[in-house]
Amino acid sequence: MWKRDLAVAAAITMVAEAELLLVGGAAGVEIWPGWALTLLLTLPALALRRLAPLAAAALAAVGLTLQLASVEQLGIATPFLALLFLLASLGWHAPLLQGLLGTGVVLAGGLAAEIAAGSAAPGDAVVNVVIIAGAWGAAFLLRRATDRRLLAEVAAVVEAERSARESVQAERTRIAHELHDSLAHALTLITLQAGSAGERTSEPATRDLLGGIESTARAALADLERMLRLVGERGDEAPGIGALPALVADIERCGLAVDLRLDVADGVPGFVASSVYRVVQEGLTNIVRHSGSRRARVTVTRDGQGWLVVSVEDDGPARPSPVDGSGRGLEGLQERLSLLGGALRSGRRAEGWHLEAHIPVEAA
Structure with a gap:
């Protein structure tokens, strides 16, 4: 993540420096080296926008103050676009408190430069507040709406899975009860009838056969009790x-x-x-x-x-x-x-x- 942010920051800084040279040359203005150094603050500000939002906002505020005090007359646009990008990044990535503090620091930096230059006007101040706070606020509200939508989708998926699990469990329970009510009842009767018949007969061979029936029925009943939770086909309703x-x-x-x-x-x-x-x-x-x-x-x-x-x-x-x-x-x-x-x-x-x-x- 930080490597990508650093690459974006480096690219925007290079564009800003190139714009400074082109605009200054076209206007016949000698480029003061301090102006170029001022624009270099864009690099760390954008590079730290997600790792250290408050530090990035502080660097951006310092850069904005210096730019308004030195190169405003040249009409360099890239630094201000980079500032709006930074504010939008604060609104999207930073927590609410850090976003508010960072936006306030940037506003303070812009107003401080105008006040120091004696060019502060109420109308300009309102415009700056609307632009700076609006860039952060729009991104923040968009993120909140996106988060709510994603949470709603996740909740819907979780609820659907929970409902499916409950339906499966309810069907398993119903089948278990049906098996108990029908098959367990029948096996119990087979066991008892075989045992009773075995006690009444005097023929060893018949007694052995009935004993085998009784033992098999007992084993089947025990197996059935262990498998009552298995899911099978829906059977007919009871008589x-x-x-x-x-x-x-x-x-x-x-x-x-x-x-x-x-x-x-x-x-x-x-x-x-x-x-x-x-x-x-x-x-x-x-x-x-x-x-x-x-x-x-x-x-x-x-x-x-x-x-x-x-x-x-x-x-x-x-x-x-x-x-x-x-x-x-x-x-x-x-x-x-x-x-x-x-x-x-x-x-x-x-x-x-x-x-x-x-x-x-x-x-x-």
């Missing part, structure tokens, strides 16, 4: 309320008797109906896993305020789970129902375990 009898029939094959009561008229939106199915599925699966009860009750009713009330409960004591789980089921249900404006409560009671969901029918 609705009409599929609850089939779900209960599958559960009863595990030895759990289920009393199912459905008091729901038609017209339940699809996503609400699938959420009801997921609540019942999760509740019955948890009873099979964690309860010693042999009976469960499931009720799905519609109150007079447009809400579906889903209840799954048993009256048995808690027992260790024969199949490990991930704990995602209730968390996923809570997130699903929150999207619908519903609520979920679960926990143990004095007699058994209870899961209850309240879902607004018009949520979808």
Whole structure:
């Protein structure tokens, strides 16, 4: 950066010296060596415009004072154009405070020369202030506008990336919950049914086969739990309320008797109906896993305020789970129902375990 600034400063200084010689020769004026030395201040002033803005402004102010006091009558333009370039550079590169101080120093240098020469006029002073401050102010405002535009573009890119990441994460979470609700439920039933059948048979070969099925299902369930965050194709939505009898029939094959009561008229939106199915599925699966009860009750009713009330409960004591789980089921249900404006409560009671969901029918 400084090498380029030095090259620009050297080129402008050479142009200024050449203009001094040409203009002075054309006017028949003998060139005083001090004039040439005065113009040499342009070199360090421009070379330091980004490295040391205040020092560059001070050198420019000294040069302006000497030029106004000595060579103004020749009409040398290059030094003043270089001064405007320096002021614009202060506005673009220097901080606000340094830019204001540098501009003030240059203004003071110009006014000091006119006052010393006794040629200061209010109109000239106003013009000098407008030109000098305007050169700095225009560049400063342009830089501020450019910075705001760039910041807005960067913020837009960052927001788009953040939104994309959140969308991906939300889809992964949804898929993880769907996998847990469907495949994990099915694998749990396979494991329990194979184990129960193995205990009831007396044939060693059959017992071995059922034991293999149980072990394979356990391993598949464990693998599934580790891969719940993988992204796959969007699957079909869960079955609705009409599929609850089939779900209960599958559960009863595990030895759990289920009393199912459905008091729901038609017209339940699809996503609400699938959420009801997921609540019942999760509740019955948890009873099979964690309860010693042999009976469960499931009720799905519609109150007079447009809400579906889903209840799954048993009256048995808690027992260790024969199949490990991930704990995602209730968390996923809570997130699903929150999207619908519903609520979920679960926990143990004095007699058994209870899961209850309240879902607004018009949520979808």
